[in-house]
Amino acid sequence: MRLQDKVIMVTGGAKGIGGATAKICASYGAKVIAVDYNEARVKQNVDEIIAAGGDAIWAVADVTKRDQIIAAINKGLEKYGRIDGLFNAAGVDRICSILDMSDDEYDYNMNINVKGTFICSAEVAKVMIENGNKGRIVNTSSIAAVREEAHNMTYCVSKAAVSMMTRVMALEWAPYNITTVAVQPGNIETDILRESFTNRGKAEGKDVKEFYTEMEATIPMGYIGRPEEIGEFVAFLFDDRSAYINGNSILMAGGKIMA
Numbered sequence: 286m287r288l289q290d291k292v293i294m295v296t297g298g299a300k301g302i303g304g305a306t307a308k309i310c311a312s313y314g315a316k317v318i319a320v321d322y323n324e325a326r327v328k329q330n331v332d333e334i335i336a337a338g339g340d341a342i343w344a345v346a347d348v349t350k351r352d353q354i355i356a357a358i359n360k361g362l363e364k365y366g367r368i369d370g371l372f373n374a375a376g377v378d379r380i381c382s383i384l385d386m387s388d389d390e391y392d393y394n395m396n397i398n399v400k401g402t403f404i405c406s407a408e409v410a411k412v413m414i415e416n417g418n419k420g421r422i423v424n425t426s427s428i429a430a431v432r433e434e435a436h437n438m439t440y441c442v443s444k445a446a447v448s449m450m451t452r453v454m455a456l457e458w459a460p461y462n463i464t465t466v467a468v469q470p471g472n473i474e475t476d477i478l479r480e481s482f483t484n485r486g487k488a489e490g491k492d493v494k495e496f497y498t499e500m501e502a503t504i505p506m507g508y509i510g511r512p513e514e515i516g517e518f519v520a521f522l523f524d525d526r527s528a529y530i531n532g533n534s535i536l537m538a539g540g541k542i543m544a
């Protein structure tokens with residue numbers, strides 16, 4: 286992978302898919318700005334990157350708070366002087382049935398997954414444009430953008446929005462040499478998945494083990510994916526050799542696709 290000297294910001298960079306991708310990009314020579322609202326975990330992830338010989342810094346920010354994201358970007362610019370790539374991995378999945386959903390509950394997944402991706406992308410794109418450097422933005426959609434899940438309406442809708450946002454960004458920013466792609470992970474072994482399976486299982490009157498086994502059976506490859514299996518591909522999306530991929534969402538789900 287050719288990521289030497291690239292500066293890549295990763296939101297959700299504390300753990301899970303973002304955390305693993307931060308480590309993988311650093312292992313290929315990128316300088317990483319890991320951003321998360323979980324201070325202890327993002328610091329720990331960066332400590333591990335540095336201990337392994339990588340170059341990274343961390344910043345605490347909530348992706349829905351523009352001032353905090355601008356401060357995180359500025360911290361990165363002070364250290365590295367530029368940003369070549371952004372991986373928007375911060376996200377949440379709080380399940381709720383449509384009939385039980387309050388307006389606040391509706392806003393929760395939508396704000397973090399959709400508005401957070403918009404704010405981080407727009408602020409990083411402004412820096413790339415101002416610096417006149419080309420850039421790559423990778424968003425995190427989900428198989429849930431194309432495969433409906435009961436009791437998970439706002440998550441599905443938020444991820445469909447992220448895929449469409451990726452297309453519009455590709456149109457608006459291609460003239461600036463900024464390209465955007467979304468990954469659509471299937472079921473990946475992280476905290477979000479464990480929490481979601483527990484709660485969706487409960488909503489269907491099943492225990493987590495039963496629901497987990499049922500979900501595994503929907504994957505032709507027969508296993509829940511690992512965060513690193515997404516991260517290696519995201520690293521390739523920051524390699525210039527993948528630059529002609531622009532605007533689309535790439536499903537990475539072990540063969541699990543729309544029924």
Ligand SMILES: NC(=O)c1ccc[n+]([C@@H]2O[C@H](COP(=O)([O-])OP(=O)(O)OC[C@H]3O[C@@H](n4cnc5c(N)ncnc54)[C@H](O)[C@@H]3O)[C@@H](O)[C@H]2O)c1
Pocket residue numbers: 296297298299300301302303320321322323346347348349373374375376377378397401425426427428469470471472473474475476477478512
């Ligand atoms: N795990 C899966 O099966 C799966 C499948 C499809 C898509 N995804 C997406 O992958 C992305 C990463 O999730 P994950 O599975 O690694 O889960 P995770 O919970 O391990 O990681 C999510 C990270 O985002 C951070 N975060 C959440 N809200 C934030 C906010 N407002 N500001 C800053 N940081 C915030 C969390 O602190 C955490 O470090 C999410 O967008 C998720 O929707 C996950």
